[in-house]
Amino acid sequence: xxxxxxxxxxxxxxxxxxxxxxxxxxxxxxxxxxxxxxxxxxxxxxxxxxxxxxxxxxxxxxxxxxxxxxxxxxxxxxxxxxxxxxxxxxxxxxxxxxxxxxxxxxxxxxxxxxxxxxxxxxxxxxxxxxxxxxxxxxxxxxxxxxxxxxxxxxxxxxxxxxxxxxxxxxxxxxxxxxxxxxxxxxxxxxxxxxxxxxxxxxxxxxxxxxxxxxxxxxxxxxxxxxxxxxxxxxxxxxxxxxxxxxxxxxxxxxxxxxxxxxxxxxxxxxxxxxxxxxxxxxxxxxxxxxxxxxxxxxxxxxxxxxxxxxxxxxxxxxxxxxx
Ligand code: UFG
Numbered sequence: 001x002x003x004x005x006x007x008x009x010x011x012x013x014x015x016x017x018x019x020x021x022x023x024x025x026x027x028x029x030x031x032x033x034x035x036x037x038x039x040x041x042x043x044x045x046x047x048x049x050x051x052x053x054x055x056x057x058x059x060x061x062x063x064x065x066x067x068x069x070x071x072x073x074x075x076x077x078x079x080x081x082x083x084x085x086x087x088x089x090x091x092x093x094x095x096x097x098x099x100x101x102x103x104x105x106x107x108x109x110x111x112x113x114x115x116x117x118x119x120x121x122x123x124x125x126x127x128x129x130x131x132x133x134x135x136x137x138x139x140x141x142x143x144x145x146x147x148x149x150x151x152x153x154x155x156x157x158x159x160x161x162x163x164x165x166x167x168x169x170x171x172x173x174x175x176x177x178x179x180x181x182x183x184x185x186x187x188x189x190x191x192x193x194x195x196x197x198x199x200x201x202x203x204x205x206x207x208x209x210x211x212x213x214x215x216x217x218x219x220x221x222x223x224x225x226x227x228x229x230x231x232x233x234x235x236x237x238x239x240x241x242x243x244x245x246x247x248x249x250x251x252x253x254x255x256x257x258x259x260x261x262x263x264x265x266x267x268x269x270x271x272x273x274x275x276x277x278x279x280x281x282x283x284x285x286x287x288x289x290x291x292x293x294x295x296x297x298x299x300x301x302x303x304x305x306x307x308x309x310x311x312x313x314x315x316x317x318x319x320x321x322x323x
Contacts, residue, residue, distance in 0.1 A: 001235060002026050004065050004109075006052065006100060007073030008045065009036025012115065012171050012224050014178040016071065017042045019228040025235075028065040030058070031074065037321035040178055052096035059103040069111040069235050070104050072097065075145075078186055079119060082141035083278045093144035094151075101151060105159045112152065113234045114165040118220075118244065118283050120146040121167075127250075128220075128286035131167070131242050139278035149242070156240075164234035169220035169246030169285045171227055173306040179313030181320030189221070189307060192257050193314050196264035203268065205253050207275035210282075216253035218282040220246035223300035223309065233294040243294065246285025247301045256303070263307045 003020055007013040008029030013036065017027050021044045029041050032051040041047050046065070050057045052074055062070070075093045076082070082089045104112055119142030120135045137143040155161040172189050174180065180190050194200040208215040222245055230245055251259070254270075261268050290296040300306050 001068045002066050003069045004028050004062055004067035005071045006030045009041045011180045013073035014040040015175045015224045016228040016231050017045050023232050038323045039321045052099055055099040058099045062103045062107045067109050070109050071113040071231055073115045079139050079141050079278045080276050082139050086140035089140045089144040094147045097148050112161055112163040113231055116145045116149055116165045116167045118167050118169050123280045128248055128284045130286040131289055162240055165242045167244045169222050171224050172221040173223040173309040174313035175225055188256055189310055192260045195268045196266045202271050204273045205270050206273050208272045214252050214254045217279055218250035218252050220250055220284045221303055221306055222246050223306045226298040230296050243290040244285040244287045246287050248285055250284040251303050259303050259307045263311050
């Protein structure tokens with residue numbers, strides 16, 4: 001298929017583009033490089049520098065690419081930042097995303113695949129979390145993604161746009177070529193590995209009095225190559241709806257740090273800090289629906305294997321991407 005990928009220069013997008021092309025698809029990447037990196041774009045893809053805020057450019061680019069499917073990664077995605085600057089999240093993730101949605105309808109795109117998040121559930125009442133749980137976000141990031149999910153449902157009902165929305169749990173790891181490089185790094189695993197690499201003195205543990213076994217937050221880490229595979233499966237005709245993507249195992253912040261120590265063979269200094277606003281204590285997926293309906297089979301379910309691929313990439317790219 002001709003696949004139009006927004007955010008294809010970003011962390012998850014770059015690996016998905018690589019896997020799409022490996023699977024025989026033709027890919028156009030549309031990215032404003034605000035978070036992404038030009039050298040993270042697979043050289044086999046066509047690259048368009050553009051911003052989703054530019055409505056006409058989005059529409060023209062989509063038509064010129066003869067897009068049959070759109071995979072929409074481009075978004076702001078930091079829980080903490082969204083608590084400081086909610087407008088940034090609603091403007092980009094909702095308003096700019098709507099430009100893409102309208103362009104997809106006008107260009108008769110057959111399938112729209114959206115990167116949503118488990119942050120749409122807020123603080124869940126039930127664990128592990130399936131897709132039927134109530135969605136009550138506790139940060140503007142999660143709210144902005146939920147608003148887009150709702151728009152998708154209306155566009156499906158009123159314009160017949162077929163969509164798959166993936167609610168990712170915590171994306172981690174790397175492929176051989178592409179890995180995680182945010183200009184301002186706030187994510188746990190890369191920050192912990194920076195200490196192992198000797199680039200930072202210590203890492204932070206945000207909150208040690210959560211109602212969990214060791215007092216730190218629990219997350220479900222999912223390898224980005226496994227995330228990418230789910231997107232490819234979603235392109236098949238008839239696949240529709242909302243799917244959680246996670247491994248179903250939760251690891252605390254302290255357990256992640258220990259896994260990084262084991263994988264790197266280095267000791268990692270961690271400092272206890274206050275809670276970070278907007279963080280739910282525990283998020284663990286029940287991803288049975290994706291396993292059942294998409295025949296999705298994660299290849300890297302173990303945390304240590306996920307961390308090992310991240311460690312390998314960071315060691316080979318200690319400064320990340322050059323641009
Ligand atoms: N954390 C630390 N120290 C750090 C960084 C993070 O203790 O230096 C903690 C956080 O407080 C949180 C956990 O580690 O409890 C994971 O934090 P991340 O920043 O790595 O990831 P988040 O869970 O906040 O968010 C990520 C993505 C979101 C996505 C979400 C789904 O950034 O886009 O996973 O859970 F929605």
